[in-house]
Amino acid sequence: MKTGLNPFVYNHPIDPPDLIDRDAESQMLATLAQEGNHARLTAPRRYGKTSLLRKVLADCDRLGMPTAYVDFFGIQTAADVVHRLDGGYRASFHGPFRKFAEALIRSIQPQVSFSAEGATISMGISRDDRQSLDRLQTLLDLPVKLFEKTGVRAVIAFDEFQSLLGAGPNLDGFLRSRIQAQTKEATYLFAGSHPGMMRELFSNRERPLFGQARPVVLGPLADADLYLYIAEHFELTGKDSGSALGRLLDVVVGHPQRAMLMANRVWDETEPGAVADEEVFVRALDGVIADHAEAFESEWRRLNVSDRRLVSALATGVGPFSAEAKSRFGIAPGSVEASRRRLLDDGVIADAGGGRTSYLVDPLFGIWVRSLLG
Ligand SMILES: Nc1ncnc2c1ncn2[C@@H]1O[C@H](COP(=O)(O)OP(=O)(O)OP(=O)(O)O)[C@@H](O)[C@H]1O
Ligand SMILES: [Mg+2]
Numbered sequence: 592m593k594t595g596l597n598p599f600v601y602n603h604p605i606d607p608p609d610l611i612d613r614d615a616e617s618q619m620l621a622t623l624a625q626e627g628n629h630a631r632l633t634a635p636r637r638y639g640k641t642s643l644l645r646k647v648l649a650d651c652d653r654l655g656m657p658t659a660y661v662d663f664f665g666i667q668t669a670a671d672v673v674h675r676l677d678g679g680y681r682a683s684f685h686g687p688f689r690k691f692a693e694a695l696i697r698s699i700q701p702q703v704s705f706s707a708e709g710a711t712i713s714m715g716i717s718r719d720d721r722q723s724l725d726r727l728q729t730l731l732d733l734p735v736k737l738f739e740k741t742g743v744r745a746v747i748a749f750d751e752f753q754s755l756l757g758a759g760p761n762l763d764g765f766l767r768s769r770i771q772a773q774t775k776e777a778t779y780l781f782a783g784s785h786p787g788m789m790r791e792l793f794s795n796r797e798r799p800l801f802g803q804a805r806p807v808v809l810g811p812l813a814d815a816d817l818y819l820y821i822a823e824h825f826e827l828t829g830k831d832s833g834s835a836l837g838r839l840l841d842v843v844v845g846h847p848q849r850a851m852l853m854a855n856r857v858w859d860e861t862e863p864g865a866v867a868d869e870e871v872f873v874r875a876l877d878g879v880i881a882d883h884a885e886a887f888e889s890e891w892r893r894l895n896v897s898d899r900r901l902v903s904a905l906a907t908g909v910g911p912f913s914a915e916a917k918s919r920f921g922i923a924p925g926s927v928e929a930s931r932r933r934l935l936d937d938g939v940i941a942d943a944g945g946g947r948t949s950y951l952v953d954p955l956f957g958i959w960v961r962s963l964l965g
Contacts, residue, residue, distance in 0.1 A: 617643060620647040629805065631782065634808065648660055652686065657692070661676055661680070669758060695736050728769060744777060825858065835867035835875070839853045857872060884959065901927060907960075939951065
């Protein structure tokens with residue numbers, strides 16, 4: 592590890608060796624994949640879903656299974672689904688499976704190619720839905736063809752899967768019709784960053800994928816694991832995380848990305864060879880909050896009045912049904928449940944479980960809201 596380089600990554604999915612903990616979850620997902628049980632990762636935003644999917648795929652690769660990763664972020668039409676599947680499958684299926692997958696994709700006509708500028712263009716594919724669906728069907732059936740050649744079950748990860756809901760009516764029904772016959776040929780892992788839409792896809796009895804994938808929950812990271820990782824990476828790069836680390840852990844309450852973001856900033860604020868103290872921590876926190884002020888403000892503006900009130904109560908630790916919630920924030924007890932549902936669906940809050948009140952997913956947003964309230 593290079594001394595002068597910040598070791599904490601916070602703005603993109605991380606490589607499997609850098610993953611803190613998540614052993615139980617990755618083992619469970621790899622086992623489900625081998626057994627042929629589809630799974631869906633349920634977790635708040637930025638809890639490490641994509642990073643974990645990549646680790647599970649790498650583990651399955653090592654077990655000798657063909658693997659593929661497809662990111663559906665931002666898709667808007669059935670044709671987009673086709674492009675993403677095509678691109679994802681072309682970049683996947685490593686090792687001995689590569690040549691079979693490549694040949695199969697190439698045999699599917701018409702071909703998709705990319706313009707010189709990197710913008711996707713389609714050659715010979717009309718945007719007509721029928722054609723898109725034909726091609727979608729062929730791509731979705733690729734694991735079946737691969738199995739005919741290799742006799743090995745494939746593991747396919749669909750990330751940002753909730754985007755499918757906005758890409759065309761009944762695409763989830765179409766998907767189900769293709770994958771339900773692939774009992775020996777493929778296991779699917781689904782992940783998404785919008786809890787409400789993922790719930791709609793998999794937990795609404797009316798929808799085709801209802802009950803089709805085992806939920807695997809990703810919770811916050813344990814303080815002890817974060818402590819060891821952060822302290823060690825400070826040491827390896829010639830710095831001491833000192834008393835700042837305790838403060839950091841208290842603030843981020845196990846949120847994986849927020850922990851790495853704060854660790855990154857505290858590291859930046861610490862001189863080479865020096866110890867990170869209270870003062871360093873405060874400087875780092877103020878800097879991060881200032882950097883995110885615009886994003887927090889637009890998140891706040893998106894909320895309606897009653898949702899803002901509930902967020903304010905949760906940010907300040909005031910019970911939503913208490914007299915203080917009513918007097919200080921004007922919360923009408925009758926509106927709490929509707930707000931709670933909306934905020935849960937949007938991933939702004941999460942359920943603590945066990946009858947405890949919900950909590951704000953992003954602890955830094957909570958700090959910003961508190962500063963707004965004065
Ligand atoms: N287990 C972990 N160990 C260390 N850092 C983690 C872990 N999980 C997540 N992170 C941190 O969170 C960041 C985001 O991870 P990732 O992109 O995998 O999350 P995500 O849940 O897919 O996010 P999104 O909801 O935006 O799709 C990483 O850059 C890293 O800083
Ligand atoms: Mg992700």
